Amino acid sequence: MTQSPTRRTVLLATGAATLTVGCGEYGNENSDSGSSSVEASAGTELAKTSEIPVGGGKIFKDEKVVVTQPKEGEFKAFSDICTHQGCQVTSVSDGTINCPCHGSKFNIADGSVANPPANKPLPEKQITVSGDSIQLA
Secondary structure, eight states: OOOOOOHHHHHHHHHHHHHHHHHHHHTTTTSOTTSOOOOOOTTOEEEEGGGSOBTEEEEETTTTEEEEEEETTEEEEEESBOTTTOOBOOEEETTEEEOTTTOOEEETTTOOEEESSOOSOOOBOOEEEETTEEEEO
16 A cells, blocks of 8 residues: 655655756856857966956956956966856955855955855966966966
8 A cells, every 4th residue: 555645745845846956057047148168278368467456356257267366466266166056256355256146255365265155165277477468377
């Protein structure tokens, strides 16, 4: 003899499935559906050094990279994809790279987590600084 699921069981299962699908799609709302998923190649100039503020940074959405200047003349680059659920970060302020989806923040100096829910740092990207030009390495 098998038991039929109760109304409560069916509703809970349906709600959980809906929540899972909703969370899976959340990170995609900030991305351009028409933009290419191919990352920029080595040698691509991202910016002039004067465009990156000391203690801050700039996000290059199409190249999927954020460049920061933690200290005068020190430039760092990281993936702009949050390690929590794959949302694209949208701002750099007060010494952190900020994800709008769930509030994760990452340190501009090393990409480490400054505020959860992310628990992994942003992956570092390789750049070169030649004169006043910042390029992907």
